[in-house]
Amino acid sequence: MKVNATINGMKRVLDVQPDEYLVDTLRRYNYLSVRRGCDTTSCGVCTILVDDQPVPSCAYLSVRADGKTITTVEGIPKHAEKLSEHFGETGADQCGFCNSGIALSVYALQKSGKGITDETLRHYLVGHLCRCTGYQAQHQAIKKYLGDSDE
Amino acid sequence: MSKSFKAVNVKTPSIDGKGIMMGRPAFTDDLALKDSLIIKVLRSPHAFAKIVSIDTKKAEELAGVEIVLTHKDFKRNAYTRAGQGYPEPSPHDKFPLDEYVRYVGDEVAAVAAVDEATALEALSLIEVEYEKLTPVLDFEQAKGHESIIHPEEDIYEMFPIGFDPKKNVAAAYSMEVGDVERTLKESDVVVEESFYTQAQAHVMLEPHTVNAHIDYQDRLVLYSATQTPFHVRRILSQTLEIPLSKIRVIKPRVGGGFGGKQAIHGEMLAAAITKRTGKPSKLTYTRKEVFESSCTRHPMRLDMKIGATKDGKITGIDCYGLSDTGAYGEHALTVFMVTGSKVLPLYNKVDSVRFHGDVVYTNTVSSGAFRGYGAIQGNYALESIVDMLAEKLGMDPMELRQKNMILENETSPIFEIMGEGTEGTAMNMDSCKLDYCVKRGMELIDYKNKYPKRKVSDHKVRSIGGAIAMQGSGIPYIDMGAAILKLNDDGFYNLMVGATEIGQGSDTILAQIAAEQLGVDVSKVIVYSSDTDLTPFDPGAYASSTTYVSGNAVLKAAKEMRSMVIAEAARSLEVDIERIEFDGEVFRVKGEDDKITLSDLSNRLYYNEDQKQLVATGSYYGTKSPPPFMAGFVEVEVDLETGEYDVLDYVSVVDCGTTINPELARGQVEGGIVQGLGMAVTEDVHYAKNGKLITSDMLNYKIPTNLTLKKLTTEFADSYEESGPYGAKSVGEIGIDTPPAAIANAIYNATGVRIKTLPVTSEKILKRLKDKEI
Amino acid sequence: MKIKNYHLATSLQDAYEVLTESRNNAIVAGGGWLKLSSRTIEKAVDLSDLPLDYIKETDNAVEIGSMTPLQKIVESEALMKICKGILPQAVSQIMGVSLRNLVTVGGSVVGKYGFSDVLTPLLAMNTKLVFYKQGETTLPEFLSQKGRTDDVLEKVVLPKTAGTGYFKKVAKTPLDFAVLNVAITKIDDQYRIVLGSRPSVATLSEEAMAYVNGKKSLRDEDLEHAAKLVRKNVKFGQNPRASQEYREELAYVYTKRGLKEVRDCES
Numbered sequence A: 001m002k003v004n005a006t007i008n009g010m011k012r013v014l015d016v017q018p019d020e021y022l023v024d025t026l027r028r029y030n031y032l033s034v035r036r037g038c039d040t041t042s043c044g045v046c047t048i049l050v051d052d053q054p055v056p057s058c059a060y061l062s063v064r065a066d067g068k069t070i071t072t073v074e075g076i077p078k079h080a081e082k083l084s085e086h087f088g089e090t091g092a093d094q095c096g097f098c099n100s101g102i103a104l105s106v107y108a109l110q111k112s113g114k115g116i117t118d119e120t121l122r123h124y125l126v127g128h129l130c131r132c133t134g135y136q137a138q139h140q141a142i143k144k145y146l147g148d149s150d151e
Numbered sequence B: 001m002s003k004s005f006k007a008v009n010v011k012t013p014s015i016d017g018k019g020i021m022m023g024r025p026a027f028t029d030d031l032a033l034k035d036s037l038i039i040k041v042l043r044s045p046h047a048f049a050k051i052v053s054i055d056t057k058k059a060e061e062l063a064g065v066e067i068v069l070t071h072k073d074f075k076r077n078a079y080t081r082a083g084q085g086y087p088e089p090s091p092h093d094k095f096p097l098d099e100y101v102r103y104v105g106d107e108v109a110a111v112a113a114v115d116e117a118t119a120l121e122a123l124s125l126i127e128v129e130y131e132k133l134t135p136v137l138d139f140e141q142a143k144g145h146e147s148i149i150h151p152e153e154d155i156y157e158m159f160p161i162g163f164d165p166k167k168n169v170a171a172a173y174s175m176e177v178g179d180v181e182r183t184l185k186e187s188d189v190v191v192e193e194s195f196y197t198q199a200q201a202h203v204m205l206e207p208h209t210v211n212a213h214i215d216y217q218d219r220l221v222l223y224s225a226t227q228t229p230f231h232v233r234r235i236l237s238q239t240l241e242i243p244l245s246k247i248r249v250i251k252p253r254v255g256g257g258f259g260g261k262q263a264i265h266g267e268m269l270a271a272a273i274t275k276r277t278g279k280p281s282k283l284t285y286t287r288k289e290v291f292e293s294s295c296t297r298h299p300m301r302l303d304m305k306i307g308a309t310k311d312g313k314i315t316g317i318d319c320y321g322l323s324d325t326g327a328y329g330e331h332a333l334t335v336f337m338v339t340g341s342k343v344l345p346l347y348n349k350v351d352s353v354r355f356h357g358d359v360v361y362t363n364t365v366s367s368g369a370f371r372g373y374g375a376i377q378g379n380y381a382l383e384s385i386v387d388m389l390a391e392k393l394g395m396d397p398m399e400l401r402q403k404n405m406i407l408e409n410e411t412s413p414i415f416e417i418m419g420e421g422t423e424g425t426a427m428n429m430d431s432c433k434l435d436y437c438v439k440r441g442m443e444l445i446d447y448k449n450k451y452p453k454r455k456v457s458d459h460k461v462r463s464i465g466g467a468i469a470m471q472g473s474g475i476p477y478i479d480m481g482a483a484i485l486k487l488n489d490d491g492f493y494n495l496m497v498g499a500t501e502i503g504q505g506s507d508t509i510l511a512q513i514a515a516e517q518l519g520v521d522v523s524k525v526i527v528y529s530s531d532t533d534l535t536p537f538d539p540g541a542y543a544s545s546t547t548y549v550s551g552n553a554v555l556k557a558a559k560e561m562r563s564m565v566i567a568e569a570a571r572s573l574e575v576d577i578e579r580i581e582f583d584g585e586v587f588r589v590k591g592e593d594d595k596i597t598l599s600d601l602s603n604r605l606y607y608n609e610d611q612k613q614l615v616a617t618g619s620y621y622g623t624k625s626p627p628p629f630m631a632g633f634v635e636v637e638v639d640l641e642t643g644e645y646d647v648l649d650y651v652s653v654v655d656c657g658t659t660i661n662p663e664l665a666r667g668q669v670e671g672g673i674v675q676g677l678g679m680a681v682t683e684d685v686h687y688a689k690n691g692k693l694i695t696s697d698m699l700n701y702k703i704p705t706n707l708t709l710k711k712l713t714t715e716f717a718d719s720y721e722e723s724g725p726y727g728a729k730s731v732g733e734i735g736i737d738t739p740p741a742a743i744a745n746a747i748y749n750a751t752g753v754r755i756k757t758l759p760v761t762s763e764k765i766l767k768r769l770k771d772k773e774i
Numbered sequence C: 001m002k003i004k005n006y007h008l009a010t011s012l013q014d015a016y017e018v019l020t021e022s023r024n025n026a027i028v029a030g031g032g033w034l035k036l037s038s039r040t041i042e043k044a045v046d047l048s049d050l051p052l053d054y055i056k057e058t059d060n061a062v063e064i065g066s067m068t069p070l071q072k073i074v075e076s077e078a079l080m081k082i083c084k085g086i087l088p089q090a091v092s093q094i095m096g097v098s099l100r101n102l103v104t105v106g107g108s109v110v111g112k113y114g115f116s117d118v119l120t121p122l123l124a125m126n127t128k129l130v131f132y133k134q135g136e137t138t139l140p141e142f143l144s145q146k147g148r149t150d151d152v153l154e155k156v157v158l159p160k161t162a163g164t165g166y167f168k169k170v171a172k173t174p175l176d177f178a179v180l181n182v183a184i185t186k187i188d189d190q191y192r193i194v195l196g197s198r199p200s201v202a203t204l205s206e207e208a209m210a211y212v213n214g215k216k217s218l219r220d221e222d223l224e225h226a227a228k229l230v231r232k233n234v235k236f237g238q239n240p241r242a243s244q245e246y247r248e249e250l251a252y253v254y255t256k257r258g259l260k261e262v263r264d265c266e267s
């Protein structure tokens, strides 16, 4: 089936199967930042933005992407780079398998313009599992990043 | 003791964080060739069975199927997946495919096809007839069970490890200092208790992933998410009988390992398939396969006895352990030995100490290496029973520890007796700030005011629990790491290391060590790691060895490079070497104006005069394994009516020598603490009656989230290990050890019930509270 | 899950017709739960093009279109006003934001999941369901129907009642299914007590409700007695998350605490 979608600002026509998920389609079309961490919609690794909302690409049927705007972390290089500087600063970098998904959720949160407290930020990101960092350094980095970008 | 450094022990962002965050292709699957065959594995539905017949005809005939492999396609070369140095201390008890299946999830056959759907369909077309055998599912019944899990004759140990497969024993060990039974009999106070630990899963977020192809030189090239590329190459070569020189293993970015990727998993089948078909192939484990068919932490039962005098001198410790290695014996002996060797020396002033027991086979998921590597199991048992002893003595548990624990310049006879699979190495604790760690930790958690508990509402209590721990830094006289430094024109360096970056930051800290010695900014050291063709040897990322062993190798290479560039500068400035002063960028002649920059010197060397390539090599193996130490304290809030509890704060004070990269070191500790908390609090493991793992996906196996604990407080002791690179010891594993005991102790302090089986669940707590009421 | 053919529904009627063509056809809402199943779907009927993604206030009700993603419930001010917002509160405890952006209220209701954190508060709030064919029905009535529905859920309707409410999910981690959940409401002086994830599907505790609703005023002992009635009369079971005994104990404790909170709360 043919799907017309705008991916990272570029119009694309994707050829997909009826039970294919976006994580596989996007990888097939070389958006390699989109990766799979589980088979059960449980880890957050595969997060992408569809119409600016974070969704798990491992459970998002590719046919549904028709007419939608899709953002992967390749599509927000400036934000990702800035966030990575904060990760570097607090030592939040480890394997980074979870990072691209987190960057996209943080970007969506930032774009939504919602006010953030320590508590709401943690709740907002709870779906992003990380097995390496223990979360605290990531949390500090993200808070600083959001604080910085407010100015 | 602290020294002033420019590149180490100063804040340095990881050298690769930016590219990873930006999503650049980096991980194994990102680098697979586009037309790779997709490999899928048919797995056993039975816990124990013999394959009577296997018919692959229909699968082979399916359009798009390239090859189907069964046990008939492999020569019977027994190997171990453990991924250790050679000869391995793990039994060679596994075949690439076998006619026996020994747990639900064991490999039966492999299919390679043009796409995943075809491969999966082919799996469903393979007809297998099994003869079901009686499985051994309870490890306490395994030894001498009438069902023999490894009846085959062509498996063997590489050297004596107590291997006795006819009794379902994969390994056994025993050691004693003094006469522990007598010591305990003569002690004023003795406490005795058994503890159980569970088969924790690694849950690194990147599943086991490998791809293979034959390159234009007709060599087999594998990209693998592995912690041990050099061991992978060797094991593939030995098992598949491909010359070592014909195999190249490249480790790209790895999405976490924690020991789970020390072992060899998909590599064997991918290598065999690409070798036979000549076509590229790839195999990515599903998350279910990661849970069901890779490996877990060894579950154990530890029977502890501890004795003391009335005034609180610990006199003797006796530990009998029974460890469950599952279907195969990866790391059976060595994990078990670490349960003793990196735990019992904490209390080095005892008159007698004994450690003995068996590691048994069962028809469950195989156990293997996992951060903490036996020490976390031992720590839970020992640090629980020390608190129990303190109570019986009427002493504060921290005071009891302070009185008996190991201190700087002391030793323990255990170091000499127990190594990893072999005898150990006597060593003194040249750096040990455990006393500081305990003292500082008590301050940070506000022990004075908060221990043991306070009531905060009619049904809620807050309490404190603590534990101390030690680990090691590499395996002395066995594991060797190496590094090569190459000078480039314009004056920057390439650092080639076998050391395996798996997300722990080793590329960054090794660059820092080189930069410190060479006097340059970290950005001038370009790291390339873990490619068996291009980098020197390294055992890999395990046994907490990278900073200490590989770091020392880098330091040696950097020292050599430094003297090489100074010699070349002296030649170009036409003065004696002794007269050169070098700050990393500029060479000056003492007392004169003459100078040359490193950049000019290197351009001269590569283009103009005295042309030559400068390359320096360093290799290192430890002659001891200096332990890092830590004290961990947890504050919990317990609901006495439901048994639920929140973890409010975890205080860690760590002595890992110099922190080469303080932020990344903190990350190692914090990541370890939270993974340890997972084992202590949430990570329950369930098997069905037929031996099938129930907790085989992330819906049912629950790792900690960012809400699991409120706060981590991490500090480092000011410590300097003379034998380490710039005073460093290891920090990768030590963080994981204390949470199980600290949590169990805190829960006891809050409720008066002691949980002796991990994880410490609210249900267990409430049940024990109710039992107490009756 | 396997999907052989895909059909983007153009109207509710179209959806219903295609759905009822074959037992092997199925509605795909968010597709979150279907993905985890091993079903082979002959034709997937996708509702995502229909105007079913809304939270609308009418004079006396709040209507939630069946394709509304759960995250919108979390953020709904209209729903925050009903029974102290126990529905948004409960839904906010289901996994993370990205999953909640995907999965829908329709899938959560029609699936009748035992572990549901959606059905428990809905049952405590006099919820009505509107199906395409069957028309309006009550939630308890729907839950009592056996077998898979071959109707299309259009919307979920909540009466606009201020009331007070209490919700508790007991879970091992914030990303786990409930070990047990409890919802208690007080609407027009009538208490409703719902226990879910028992581990079977949510249910009202009629005995406990009859007891508390029969009292003029509730003393602490009465709450305790009601909680005992819940423990005694509601059927709990065991699964790997918890034993029956533990669930009974949790039900007792949280019913007691919930009733107290609701009783003491000025609505």
Ligand SMILES: Cc1cc2nc3c(=O)[nH]c(=O)nc-3n(C[C@H](O)[C@H](O)[C@H](O)COP(=O)(O)OP(=O)(O)OC[C@H]3O[C@@H](n4cnc5c(N)ncnc54)[C@H](O)[C@@H]3O)c2cc1C
Pocket (backbone or CB within 6 Å): A040, A041, A042, B699, C026, C027, C028, C029, C030, C031, C032, C033, C034, C035, C036, C047, C066, C067, C070, C093, C094, C095, C099, C102, C103, C104, C105, C106, C107, C108, C109, C110, C111, C115, C116, C117, C118, C149, C151, C152, C153, C154, C175, C176, C177, C178
């Ligand atoms: C990883 C994960 C964790 C979860 N954890 C929780 C939890 O902790 N608590 C909780 O309450 N829920 C949980 N859920 C369930 C989730 O909240 C949704 O209820 C579930 O995913 C179903 O919603 P859906 O939109 O995905 O439905 P789908 O998967 O699309 O559909 C589910 C079923 O409902 C049918 N259906 C859907 N919409 C309609 C309609 N309008 N008319 C007729 N039939 C319809 C479908 O045919 C299918 O049979 C979890 C789900 C996942 C994937």
Ligand code: FES
Pocket (backbone or CB within 6 Å): A035, A036, A037, A038, A039, A040, A041, A042, A043, A044, A045, A046, A047, A056, A057, A058, A059
């Ligand atoms: S891959 Fe884990 S949530 Fe999508």
Ligand code: FES
Pocket (backbone or CB within 6 Å): A093, A094, A095, A096, A097, A098, A099, A129, A130, A131, A132, A133, B205, B255, B256, B503
């Ligand atoms: S950094 Fe490894 S999973 Fe988050």
